[in-house]
Amino acid sequence: MSDKEREDFLRVAGPAREAAALLAPLPRSAKDAALHAIADALIARSPEIVKANEIDVARARENGTSEYMIDRLSLDEVRIAAIAAAVRQIAQLPDPVGEVVRGGTLPNGLELRQLRVPLGVIGIIYEGRPNVTVDAAALCLKSGNATLLRGSSSAYDSNTALVGVMQEALARTEVPADAVQLVPGTSRESVKHLMRARGLVDVLIPRGGASLINSVVEESTVPVIETGVGNCAVYVDAAADLDTAVAILVNAKTQRPSVCNAAETVLVHAGIAADFLPRALDVLRAKGVTVHGDERVRAYGADVVAATEDDYLAEYLSLDIAARVVDSLDEAVEHIRRYGSRHTEAIVTTSQQAARRFVALVDSAAVMVNASTRFTDGEEFGFGAEIGISTQKLHARGPMGLPELTSTKYVVTGEGHLR
Amino acid sequence: MSDKEREDFLRVAGPAREAAALLAPLPRSAKDAALHAIADALIARSPEIVKANEIDVARARENGTSEYMIDRLSLDEVRIAAIAAAVRQIAQLPDPVGEVVRGGTLPNGLELRQLRVPLGVIGIIYEGRPNVTVDAAALCLKSGNATLLRGSSSAYDSNTALVGVMQEALARTEVPADAVQLVPGTSRESVKHLMRARGLVDVLIPRGGASLINSVVEESTVPVIETGVGNCAVYVDAAADLDTAVAILVNAKTQRPSVCNAAETVLVHAGIAADFLPRALDVLRAKGVTVHGDERVRAYGADVVAATEDDYLAEYLSLDIAARVVDSLDEAVEHIRRYGSRHTEAIVTTSQQAARRFVALVDSAAVMVNASTRFTDGEEFGFGAEIGISTQKLHARGPMGLPELTSTKYVVTGEGHLR
Known part of the structure; x- marks a missing residue:
């Protein structure tokens, strides 16, 4: 200097x-x-x-x-x-x-x-x-x-x-x-x-x-x-409405992949995986998304790439997504706690109890219930403008x-x- | 380590x-x-x-x-x-x-x-x-x-x-x-x-x-x-009520000198110095306070010690106080900006205009109008308890x-x- x-x-x-x-x-x-x-x-x-x-x-x-x-x-x-x-x-x-x-x-x-x-x-x-x-x-x-x-x-x-x-x-x-x-x-x-x-x-x-x-x-x-580092997850609960879950996942991942509130991970409850994953993988494939999945996800798609720890940590900002099957809501929360950047997470569910528990346990700047992660934004929140999205806890x-x-x-x- | x-x-x-x-x-x-x-x-x-x-x-x-x-x-x-x-x-x-x-x-x-x-x-x-x-x-x-x-x-x-x-x-x-x-x-x-x-x-x-x-x-x-570093000033305006000014200064300095919201500096408008300083110096002397004053303050008391820049910067936490005569409210604000720790400053004045200007220009965590600096405190503010007094601008x-x-x-x- x-x-x-x-x-x-x-x-x-x-x-x-x-x-x-x-x-x-x-x-x-x-x-x-x-x-x-x-x-x-x-x-x-x-x-x-x-x-x-x-x-x-x-x-x-x-x-x-x-x-x-x-x-x-x-x-x-x-x-x-x-x-x-x-x-x-x-x-x-x-x-x-x-x-x-x-x-x-x-x-x-x-x-x-x-x-x-x-x-x-x-x-x-x-x-x-x-x-x-x-x-x-x-x-x-x-x-x-x-x-x-x-x-x-x-x-x-x-x-x-x-x-x-x-x-x-x-x-x-x-x-x-x-x-x-x-x-x-x-x-x-x-x-x-x-x-x-x-x-x-x-x-x-x-x-x-x-x-x-x-x-x-x-x-x-x-x-x-x-500000701004976003490794955001969508959790598809056992009690999710399938159409809603597919639509939210696709919107969160593909509507604008280069921004911090785009989804980078999807966590699927084991109880709905057999119904949800084949449909979700089809739509993601059609949109050009590469899925990086664990063993249980790969069972539903031959083109699913094997996921590593780095995939769970990644802020891709591209048409890639990490995917994992979890046995419970709490396991989804644990995954988010371990790998997420605490920016935005979403739950798709029709269960009031599941929504309440996810909101209480997920420690992120924004938690979406049946809405796309893409809504975390000053304009969308009605602030008129934003200088950034804080991912820390102090001040803002x-x-x-x-x-x-x-x-x-x-x-x-x-x-x-x-x- | x-x-x-x-x-x-x-x-x-x-x-x-x-x-x-x-x-x-x-x-x-x-x-x-x-x-x-x-x-x-x-x-x-x-x-x-x-x-x-x-x-x-x-x-x-x-x-x-x-x-x-x-x-x-x-x-x-x-x-x-x-x-x-x-x-x-x-x-x-x-x-x-x-x-x-x-x-x-x-x-x-x-x-x-x-x-x-x-x-x-x-x-x-x-x-x-x-x-x-x-x-x-x-x-x-x-x-x-x-x-x-x-x-x-x-x-x-x-x-x-x-x-x-x-x-x-x-x-x-x-x-x-x-x-x-x-x-x-x-x-x-x-x-x-x-x-x-x-x-x-x-x-x-x-x-x-x-x-x-x-x-x-x-x-x-x-x-x-x-938290907690307090070099607090009391400004006695040209339009101050003399009894109020003396009482607030003595309270702010001597009621508990070892705490961060005690006064460490008094700034006196030139227009009131001849009326205020002799009385204030008498009372401070009786309370055992050593005054560190500029030339204009020393004219009113043989026992006033010559002040240095270090006195203006000091958080004494003792029965000492820096004292200075200023020619205007703005000069008081300038002194505070230069030497203060932005914890608490007080103005004593009967002028609504002077109070408004002091409040607008002084960039401190708390600004008192006709009240002792000692009131900057979680209990006094009605918070029930406090973990400290923040002197920064972020978060709290x-x-x-x-x-x-x-x-x-x-x-x-x-x-x-x-x-």
Whole structure:
């Protein structure tokens, strides 16, 4: 870690801290006006954003990046318009800051209120998609927080252009331009300054794959909110309705396999396996899914690949699924406890008792009863937007909307009260 | 870190994890019965607890420990009865687990509920007082969590006896005895296993001085809740009522100087300094308080010691206070931002406008208006009990009661809902 890199980091982190103090007490109207100014500027300056993005895309092609990743990286005027529209949508959401979470008058007459306040400075460490740059900054701004953005080096030119446009837009509003900052540098070392910036940064939110998230958790002295690793299971109970079970499994696995709330494992009660598995395997096969099953699953399909422990642990994010026959609901719960990532699990059952037991015993951010795992999502939950899905227990768990980007403060009012 | 120490740690951490899974779904009645069983056993077996404590006290005397610290370490039957009474009081508090924090029916008919659930396994790292052993275990148990206790080596025999009594009491209840565990070992190294036990331990709460808390924050990969460091300020506004200001300052400084919510700094508006400071210095002097003031404060008292930057940063926990004259409310806020620990600050003023501005700009866990800083406390806030006072922004901020020892889980119920 060179001194130069540290200086570069402090050159953005210091002003972000100052900006956070100015931003925190601003009323909703000032923040919404700033968000609309950002949206306007993104539209007006989309040609230059596209030009910067072309540099990233050309570099990615030179490096032999896959077409899938290049698609995620690419921006055009249509995509920029969608990003701007998302910013305007965030402006329309209620402001969480100032909400009274708890309040009342104490027996001694003191008036106690617990209010939502911004967290302060939020660091976002993320991967390829440049739309995250704007989306994260807008969510943080709406909730009164300054943002330090550390995107992928592959999107550096795009991110530089996007942050430049946002800062210039903010300079014409009541929100300080320094409230949105790109962390300089593209080296693996330079991100360490962000992870060790306790006191300057209030929370880090890594968004990306398991290895990114693990390295941030391991190295950071700043509090971290872990997001997004999803090894989700669908449990088909003995008392499941067969049509419902097949439909939920197929939806959870195939509707969008690359996302964290897609199913990666199916656990089938032995009592229904003979009815369920032949049908389920047929439909999964038709959808192009490779099933990695234990011995008892393989008895129902010659094309089922033998599963290993690694399959039970895998977040495939592809058209693969691990499958296992269990002798009881409790065995399913035990499998989930041992191999799952505690993101989302689903039970398909007509039994109220089974549903109740599964909900009580499964320790995941979200538990679905007769619904697809794909519903674990801020938009689906009605939050209007989400910054990620927390898979940790501290502070926030599950989809994180604007209230999850706040802390609280107690305000106690008396008339000379003493102890 | 020896393999032996690691094995010793896993021998308690593994069973605690298993116990947490069994404890989490238990109803309130089972947990309350277990708490009363613990209280009964503490009373019945207080002679052997006292005997174990005598070993700690004798060792402390040999080591030349101060009488103040020996008093904090000492247990007798009266103190044990008070500890047992506190456990019974925790049994009487409402159970936070299962509370629906948010809920409703989504437009597509899915029923969404966000429920409070236990955090899982909570590690408590603390210093001399053995009552914390029982208090922390009881609060964690009531909120459905297993506890890994790591007290001071100075209280090791007392803690071993207390945990033994609690475990034997639990063995006759529905709560698994393994839900309360003492982390073996007394070396500085052995605590590292607890701090690096990500996946086995869900949260660490260090309770103690600044150096303990800093070392836990620096070294832990388990999420940490910082507690208790309090460099609290009282700001006497230009529009303060003089009697109120003197009374609040004296109460905040002298009513119990050794605690985190005692005042360590007084900031006086220049417009009221000539009226306020002579009176305040007289009363503080009479109470035995040493004032460490800037030049403008020293003009009012020959016995005011010259303040340094270190005084502004100090958490004295003694009959000392830093004092400074400021030219505006904003200068007071700036001082607090620069030197404070964001625990509790108070303003004394009759001006509604000044109170509103101070509350909006001061970024502390608690802000008092015309009340002593000493009110930042779980009991005073009506929480019935507290495990500590969080000075961080993530998860919990300010006094932490039982709800702060929980996470949440989303339960989503449908009838075959697909995306």
